[in-house]
Amino acid sequence: MNLFSHSSIILPVENVKATAEYYRDKLGFAISFLWKDPPTYAVVNRDDAVGLHFTTSNHPIKKDDQARLYIFVHDVDKVYKEYQNAGVKILEPINNTDYKMREFVIEDINGYKLVLGKGT
Numbered sequence: 001m002n003l004f005s006h007s008s009i010i011l012p013v014e015n016v017k018a019t020a021e022y023y024r025d026k027l028g029f030a031i032s033f034l035w036k037d038p039p040t041y042a043v044v045n046r047d048d049a050v051g052l053h054f055t056t057s058n059h060p061i062k063k064d065d066q067a068r069l070y071i072f073v074h075d076v077d078k079v080y081k082e083y084q085n086a087g088v089k090i091l092e093p094i095n096n097t098d099y100k101m102r103e104f105v106i107e108d109i110n111g112y113k114l115v116l117g118k119g120t
Contacts, residue, residue: 008043009069012057013110016042019054022109026086061110068105068113076102076118083116096120 013019016034020042023029029052033043040056050071073079080094083106091113092105103117 006051008051008053010053010055011110011112012059012061013054014057014061016040016054016056019108019110020044023052026083026088027108028082028086063111068115070115070117073116073118076104076116079116080104 016039020031020034020039023044024031027046029044029046029050031042032045032051033041035041042054043051044054045051052069076094080090083090083104089107090104091107094102094104096102100120101117102120103115105113105115107113
């Protein structure tokens with residue numbers, strides 16, 4: 001039996017509710033948990049495979065321009081079209097990389113960069 005189960009990143013955001021709703025409405029995630037009213041913590045999931053957590057930050061949020069969250073998907077072209085149709089901010093269009101990935105980069109409403117990709 002494996003000792004580790006799973007992991008999730010917790011991202012600080014200014015507005016937890018707006019962030020969770022953006023991930024639901026634009027990126028196709030389900031909101032599985034909101035804590036407090038107004039929410040100060042949220043969990044969103046997609047396809048029982050990817051879970052992200054958001055928390056209210058008590059400090060100014062500093063984002064590193066190089067920091068990116070990589071999400072592996074089974075059909076990257078389908079997700080790309082879904083996000084184009086939803087009006088998601090696409091920073092880098094879908095492409096095949098020299099490191100054998102087919103991927104694209106989006107930016108969420110908080111300025112976080114997400115890379116979605118699949119091995120070629």
